[in-house]
Amino acid sequence: MVASTTNGLKRVVIEPVTRVEGHGKVTLLLDEQNKVHQARLHIVEFRGFERFIQGRPFWEVPVLVQRLCGICPVSHHLAAAKAMDRIVGGENLTPTAEKMRRLMHYGQFFQSHALHFFHLVSPDLLFGFDADVAIRNVIGVAAKYPDLAVQGVMMRKYGQEVILRTAGKKIHGTGAIPGGVNKNLSIAERDFLLKDAEQMLTWSRGALKIAKDYTVAKLDELKDFGSFESNHLSLIGPGGEMDLYHGGLRAITATGEKIFDHVDYQRYLDYIAEEVRPWSYMKFPFIKSLGPEKGWYRVGPLARLNTADRIDTPEAEAARREFMAVTQGKPNNISMAYHWARMIELLHSMEKIHALLHDRDLQGTDLVVRGPRREETVGLIEAPRGTLFHHYVVNKDDQIVRANLIVSTTNNNEPMNRAVQKVAQDHLSGKQLTEGLLNRIEVAIRAYDPCLSCATHALGQMPLEVELVAADGTLLDRRTRG
Amino acid sequence: MTPARVLVLAYGNPGRRDDGLGPACAAAIERWQVPGVTVSSDYQLTVEDAAAAAQYDVVLFVDAACAGPEPWALRALGRATDAAAARRTGGVSFSSHSAAPEDVLALAALLFHADPAGYVLAVRGYEFDEFGEGLSPAAGRNLAAALAALEPMLRNRTLGADAAPAGGPVAAAAGSGTDR
Numbered sequence: 153m154v155a156s157t158t159n160g161l162k163r164v165v166i167e168p169v170t171r172v173e174g175h176g177k178v179t180l181l182l183d184e185q186n187k188v189h190q191a192r193l194h195i196v197e198f199r200g201f202e203r204f205i206q207g208r209p210f211w212e213v214p215v216l217v218q219r220l221c222g223i224c225p226v227s228h229h230l231a232a233a234k235a236m237d238r239i240v241g242g243e244n245l246t247p248t249a250e251k252m253r254r255l256m257h258y259g260q261f262f263q264s265h266a267l268h269f270f271h272l273v274s275p276d277l278l279f280g281f282d283a284d285v286a287i288r289n290v291i292g293v294a295a296k297y298p299d300l301a302v303q304g305v306m307m308r309k310y311g312q313e314v315i316l317r318t319a320g321k322k323i324h325g326t327g328a329i330p331g332g333v334n335k336n337l338s339i340a341e342r343d344f345l346l347k348d349a350e351q352m353l354t355w356s357r358g359a360l361k362i363a364k365d366y367t368v369a370k371l372d373e374l375k376d377f378g379s380f381e382s383n384h385l386s387l388i389g390p391g392g393e394m395d396l397y398h399g400g401l402r403a404i405t406a407t408g409e410k411i412f413d414h415v416d417y418q419r420y421l422d423y424i425a426e427e428v429r430p431w432s433y434m435k436f437p438f439i440k441s442l443g444p445e446k447g448w449y450r451v452g453p454l455a456r457l458n459t460a461d462r463i464d465t466p467e468a469e470a471a472r473r474e475f476m477a478v479t480q481g482k483p484n485n486i487s488m489a490y491h492w493a494r495m496i497e498l499l500h501s502m503e504k505i506h507a508l509l510h511d512r513d514l515q516g517t518d519l520v521v522r523g524p525r526r527e528e529t530v531g532l533i534e535a536p537r538g539t540l541f542h543h544y545v546v547n548k549d550d551q552i553v554r555a556n557l558i559v560s561t562t563n564n565n566e567p568m569n570r571a572v573q574k575v576a577q578d579h580l581s582g583k584q585l586t587e588g589l590l591n592r593i594e595v596a597i598r599a600y601d602p603c604l605s606c607a608t609h610a611l612g613q614m615p616l617e618v619e620l621v622a623a624d625g626t627l628l629d630r631r632t633r634g
Numbered sequence: 635m636t637p638a639r640v641l642v643l644a645y646g647n648p649g650r651r652d653d654g655l656g657p658a659c660a661a662a663i664e665r666w667q668v669p670g671v672t673v674s675s676d677y678q679l680t681v682e683d684a685a686a687a688a689q690y691d692v693v694l695f696v697d698a699a700c701a702g703p704e705p706w707a708l709r710a711l712g713r714a715t716d717a718a719a720a721r722r723t724g725g726v727s728f729s730s731h732s733a734a735p736e737d738v739l740a741l742a743a744l745l746f747h748a749d750p751a752g753y754v755l756a757v758r759g760y761e762f763d764e765f766g767e768g769l770s771p772a773a774g775r776n777l778a779a780a781l782a783a784l785e786p787m788l789r790n791r792t793l794g795a796d797a798a799p800a801g802g803p804v805a806a807a808a809g810s811g812t813d814r
Binding site: 223302306308322323 | 647648649650675676677678680681682684685718732733737740741744745764765766
């Protein structure tokens with residue numbers, strides 16, 4: 153796409169319009185010396201959701217919100233359910249209800265992280281950033297490393313089986329309802345999932361080893377790749393442990409100082425604000441006390457590893473210690489370390505699934521609680537790619553009158569821009585877009601696992617398109633991919 | 635001769651207007667109750683669909699199309715082994731978690747040593763950008779036309795496992811809407 157010229161700056165526009173996940177493009181603003189001045193990652197976020205949901209009865213929301221995303225419907229389902237728990241005064245779930253939801257959630261983490269790693273990331277790691285794009289893809293992995301590719305497929309499938317048996321359906325699940333769940337886990341379902349649990353643990357360890365070995369071996373190369381210092385934010389358990397389902401908000405600086413801790417997320421608006429920038433549909437969240445310039449933060453696996461004092465499953469905790477040792481216990485700000493962190497969470501999720509499947513509470517029959525009704529509510533959860541905020545107001549007729557969502561990819565908006573800017577500054581030379589630069593921009597964005605599927609998908613959309621345009625509007629270079 | 639086992643893999647988001655053409659098509663096919671035809675509906679294709687595809691002789695992918703022929707187009711993808719060979723020199727995904735139909739077929743061949751024939755039915759839609767349930771009137775008409783053509787193909791197994799040479803003509807009888 154040819155971009156207009158502003159203030160004597162040139163723009164390099166990368167428009168990776170994938171067939172399935174809607175529009176996204178990268179604009180690199182060059183100065184007169186052809187140095188990268190700023191990077192702008194444009195993602196066309198979902199639009200019209202508030203209108204779509206207005207007037208709907210609140211109990212429909214946990215099902216409706218799954219329309220938002222084909223990749224993380226369970227995260228939206230559970231965030232909305234957590235919000236609606238408070239509408240019915242049922243936020244103190246029964247043990248069966250909370251554990252069923254957690255099992256569903258860990259199933260979602262497991263399948264999402266496995267899919268991302270094997271489908272999108274493993275080609276970069278196994279073949280190298282500069283490998284021919286014709287082989288640097290999941291088909292290339294399947295051809296050269298079929299055993300690994302089968303593992304990826306079967307791990308994704310296993311996570312989906314967990315979701316099916318906790319949410320009731322593979323898609324558009326109904327398992328979580330305001331104040332609880334509508335089903336428990338039968339003995340037959342438990343035994344079905346247990347059958348492959350040990351295998352999944354074994355494969356999770358293998359995936360973690362690939363990510364760790366790769367990062368450690370290439371640390372000198374990776375530590376500067378798309379990297380920068382940032383704040384980090386996530387939910388945290390009451391004892392400072394990683395908790396992907398529930399807890400208080402913790403934010404830390406790039407060097408580990410706490411900005412706030414154990415904050416009740418019902419009050420998130422006292423701590424988090426969103427900046428609007430004219431060139432992007434997607435907002436830029438920031439920590440209020442630091443302001444928009446210094447208050448932006450990272451979310452997702454890397455942030456969660458950095459904010460957590462510990463992980464409450466033994467193998468993932470041992471892996472966390474190894475991970476933190478690389479940065480001498482200080483927060484890790486290496487963008488490519490997301491992959492290692494993600495695989496630690498993959499193993500953690502499988503350890504949790506394994507433990508929950510042995511918990512008899514999952515066969516309990518006390519599924520729903522009720523309490524004093526409320527009209528405004530916030531539901532927060534750690535989705536696979538980061539903290540997910542759902543905020544609703546309900547009227548006396550039980551209808552939704554207002555909704556505000558901050559999705560994980562929005563929370564990582566500024567960091568992804570920073571990562572692209574850093575890579576472009578380091579690798580753009582002259583007036584040509586090289587394959588090497590394109591590769592590196594893609595790799596940097598992929599580290600954050602952005603979810604673009606909140607956009608629509610349909611056959612016939614455009615492939616990746618890259619154009620380099622001079623200040624006078626002259627097309628200097630153009631590349632397409634896909 | 636045993637009729638080909640057919641898997642219909644329809645995908646799209648019913649909460650995004652015409653993106654729901656795939657699931658709407660799946661729901662209609664399911665109501666036909668055609669013996670030997672299995673229907674699966676999801677938001678998008680992903681790698682594990684390859685494991686399911688490997689169990690069938692024919693896989694029919696059904697998706698909405700935001701461009702291309704009206705009211706529908708049917709394209710033969712060839713066999714999974716052909717797709718695997720072709721995809722080895724194919725493209726790379728930018729950040730999509732989804733898989734293309736050709737990827738699903740290729741993975742069925744590479745990982746599960748199966749060789750189903752694949753087809754893509756692309757039903758033309760028009761409204762994708764807003765949240766909302768229900769198809770646009772024009773997309774609804776296109777779906778009806780596609781279903782009218784598709785039902786005899788599934789019942790008579792015109793979409794045969796032997797009728798889909800790679801890059802060859804489609805097996806559809808209908809003249810309009812075919813796409814090579």
